[in-house]
Amino acid sequence: MKVAIIGATGKAGRAVLDEALKQGHEVTALVRNPAKLKDVGGIAVLQKDIADLTRADLIGFDAVINCFGTWSEETLPLHSKYAALLCDALSGSNTRLLVVGGAGSLYVNKEHTLQVYQTPDFPQQYLPTATAQVKELDYLRARTDVKWTFLSPAGLFDPEGPRTGQYTLGGEELILNQKGESYVSYADYALALVDELKAGKFIGKRFSVVSEH
Secondary structure: OEEEEEOOOOHHHHHHHHHHHHOOOEEEEEEOOHHHHOOOOOOEEEEOOHHHOOHHHHOOOOEEEEOOOOOOOOOOOHHHHHHHHHHHHHOOOOOEEEEEOOOOOOEOOOOOOOEHHHOOOOOHHHHHHHHHHHHHHHHHHOOOOOEEEEEEOOOEEEOOOOOOOOOEEEOOEOOOOOOOOOEEEHHHHHHHHHHHHHHOOOOOEEEEEEOOO
């Protein structure tokens, strides 16, 4: 498949880039600083800020993977802003939009009335980011004109963890691995996300993933 990866120089984006290449996809990295990818061969690079992307930039791909992330309080609204920009650019097309999401929006009960970020033990320092990503997901749910998919990682999203090559998928609820942990490595998360390109099981849906370590 022809795949565009936004934010391919970030930690999650690089994991997704590596996995997409491993699986033989034709990859274009959409980045602000191409120099950060000088060690990567076999990809095309478009130097452009996400805020400047247009329908013409994106419509020729089978899928666009949005790995954009920001954590400062003043920039957190960009999650929803850029979700809107990308949805508008892809509206009515067959190009899929896959989004690297957060765990805070996962539900902790079967009634789906309580989300992780609303629980008493949720770390307060992560609350602004989680809230921003909840709003991003809510926005995507309202877009029926775009083939979007939102993948929530586990509560512990480990950039240094191994690529085990195995993972367990969930849906809207927080799930645990065999050790009773909400854990996934970046590498196994990327594997699950890139596998979804072929599977196409979660179009217009959010899903989640855990792995062992």
